[in-house]
Amino acid sequence: MYLISMLIAILGTVLYHFAQKSMPSNIDPVFGAIVTYVCALTISLVYFLFISKKSVTEEISHLNYAPLLLGVSIFLIEVGFLMVYRSGWDIGVAPLVASIASTVILVALGTLVFKDQLTVTKAAGFVVSVIGLFLITK
Numbered sequence: 001m002y003l004i005s006m007l008i009a010i011l012g013t014v015l016y017h018f019a020q021k022s023m024p025s026n027i028d029p030v031f032g033a034i035v036t037y038v039c040a041l042t043i044s045l046v047y048f049l050f051i052s053k054k055s056v057t058e059e060i061s062h063l064n065y066a067p068l069l070l071g072v073s074i075f076l077i078e079v080g081f082l083m084v085y086r087s088g089w090d091i092g093v094a095p096l097v098a099s100i101a102s103t104v105i106l107v108a109l110g111t112l113v114f115k116d117q118l119t120v121t122k123a124a125g126f127v128v129s130v131i132g133l134f135l136i137t138k
Contacts (some may be wrong), residue, residue, distance in 0.1 A: 013095070020081045021091045033078045093136060100133040 023032055048054070084094045107126055110116035118126075 017081070017091055017095050020078075021085050023082055023085070025086060029079045029082045032082060033075060036078060097133060097137060100129050103129060 081094070107118065111118050
């Protein structure tokens, strides 16, 4: 599951950026997001109702702030990347810049909030990524 889950995330990321870059230039970003969410909601409902076999009431009892925060973040990612591509960023550069910049922030959050361990090897990779971010944006 460790490798398969990463492959699914990679496939989703590639499809996501391909679709965002292919979005019609005259569509309102928020309307595009609405269509995107209706599609995602439909797939999620079909999965939950017909494959998952879990109780809606039980799942509601497990909720906290995270799904709502995730909803806000997904909206920001959708509209943000659509605007990024419309402003001329290359599809091979924009996701890398966003990912590295996000990672810089997430390393700090992971260490401070979630008590993730920052090893010397991870720190070295982090530094190399930041240098790469500097080089790719020049």
